[in-house]
Amino acid sequence: MPDGQSEKTENEAMPMPPQAPTGPAFAYFDQDEEAKALGLFEILSEDSSYDPANTARFDKALSLDLYRGMLLTRLMDKQFMALQRQGVLGFYAETLGQEAAGIGSAAALSSQDWLVPALREHGAGLYRGMDFGNFVAQLFGNANDVTRGRQMPLHPSDPATRYVNMSSCIATQLPHAMGIAMGIQIAGDGSEVCMGYMGDGATSEAEFHVAMNFAGVRKAPVVMVCQNNQWAISTPGTGQTASETIAVKGLGYGIESLRADGNDILAVYEVSKYAVEKARRGDGPTFIELLTYRVSAHTSSDDPSRYRDESVTKVWRTKRDPLVRMRVFLEKNGWLSEADFEAMVTQIEAMVRKSVEKQRDVTMPPLSSLIQDVFQTPWWRLEEQLATLEAIVD
Ligand SMILES: Cc1ncc(C[n+]2csc(CCOP(=O)(O)OP(=O)(O)O)c2C)c(N)n1
Ligand SMILES: [Mg+2]
Structure with a gap:
């Protein structure tokens, strides 16, 4: 990447300790298919109480790493939304309240795995090592942007970490994810x-059903993750489906389907780890529903107070906050002091500010970039059109 190499170390994932889950909560996995899809797997309850038998895998390094990933997501979202409001960025969408779902699931992946995102996985991409400078360059659509300013802000893409460019058209990414998994089956070494x-x-989109059907039939090494934040812009969950849960839809496609508390990062990590390890063994796909809530507006272009009861949002913002839940867990274990927390905040905020300062004055992509990435070598017709355009601009 042209920029941001020095920032990369700031958000690299830590190696995961290879411990197997053991505690009583894991009896969830031994239930029949329907009970798993209708139930809700949880490790850290709302008041952060937990059975230590369920948290054996989460040592200090992994726990702090997961928390830092969530904190980075929250703090950068706040700064980027402020920049959007100041007119510096054209568009932004927060993941406020959903940080555990994104980070906890992506944390189960290894560096060679693929992540095909929807709208709210940019924090997860950065957690896996997406270059921060590259991410900010895409927000500005400047000359450092690998997508050459052709996408709306917040459509990052990072080939180095196999973070695939987001498709704005809802659900079109799901056949892509399933297709990548089929490609792994055909051409990969199975890892x-x-x-x-x-x-x-x-x-509710056709592409979801297409992808799930093929994934089930081909037993593809894919993990389909639904961040059920209970809203699709102004459409609530009750207006979206008559199904008892979203997870249960997977059973019709012969796919094992799990359902977890999406605001409990330890639970999210465990169900995701289970599914990723299963896919890697060649035992096929898993569908995961993570129950959470979109505390923020849909995007910077939305005002949710016009269509929903914000007193409900307040409960999710306070009592059910995934960062508070994990912070109490860290404090109970003596792994995060107030001073450690303050230092983490200062370091993240400074990194975001520094990167914005670096990228905001970078020039637009050159006109000649218009014909790059269309064919391996631009053909004469495109060269001719570019020359005409350059003459007009001059
Ligand atoms: C095919 C298609 N239809 C409609 C839209 C407009 N649109 C953008 S986001 C969105 C809602 C998405 O809701 P959900 O899938 O629950 O994701 P969330 O935004 O809640 O993360 C809609 C309707 C679109 N981008 N693509
Ligand atoms: Mg939604």
């Missing part, structure tokens, strides 16, 4: 897994 994300709204 890679693809994780494809969607919102609850995407499960």
Whole structure:
């Protein structure tokens, strides 16, 4: 990447300790298919109480790493939304309240795996090592942007970490995710897994059913993750489906389907790890519903107070906040002091500010970039059109 190499170390994932889950909560996995799809797997309850038998895998390094990933997502979202309001950025969408769902699931992937995102996985991409400078360059659509300013802001893409460019058209990414998994089956050495994300709204689209059908039939190494934040812009979950849960839809396609508390990052990590390890063994796809809530507006172009009861949002913002839940867990274990927390905040905020300062004055992509990435070598017709355009601009 042209920029941001020094920032890369700031958000690299830590190696995962290879411990197997053991505690009573894991009896969830021994239930019949329907009970799993209708139930809700949880490790850290709302008041952060937990059975230590369920948290054996989460040592200090992994726990702090997961928390830092969520904190980075929240703090950068706040700064980028402020920049959007100041007119510096054209568009932005927060993941406020959903940080555990994105980070906890992506944390189960290894570096060679693929992540096919929907709208709210940019934090997860950065957690997996997406270059921060590259991400900010895409927000500005400047000359450092690998997509050459052709996408709306917040459509990052990072070939180095196999973070695939987001498709704005809802659910169109799901056949892509399933197709990548089929490609792994055909051409890979069997060690890679693809994780494809969607919102609850995407499960009503045709592409969801196409992808799930093929994934089930081909037993593809794909993990389909639905961040059920209970809203699709102004459509609530009750207006989206008559199904009892979203997870249960997977059973019709012969896909094992799990359902977890999406605001409990330890639970999200465990169900995701289970699914990723299963896919890597060649035992086929898993569908995961993560129950969470979109605390923020849909995007910077939306005002949710016009269509929903914000007193409900307040409960999710306070009592059910995934960062508070995990922070109490860290404090109970003596792994995060107030001073450690303050230092983490200062370091993240400074990194975001520094990167914005670096990227905001970078020039637009050159006109000649218009014909790049269309063919391997631009053909004469495109060269001719570019010359005409350059003459007009001059
Ligand atoms: C095919 C298609 N239809 C409609 C839209 C407009 N649109 C953009 S986001 C969105 C809602 C998405 O909801 P959901 O899948 O639950 O994801 P969330 O935004 O809640 O993360 C809609 C309707 C679109 N982008 N693509
Ligand atoms: Mg939604």
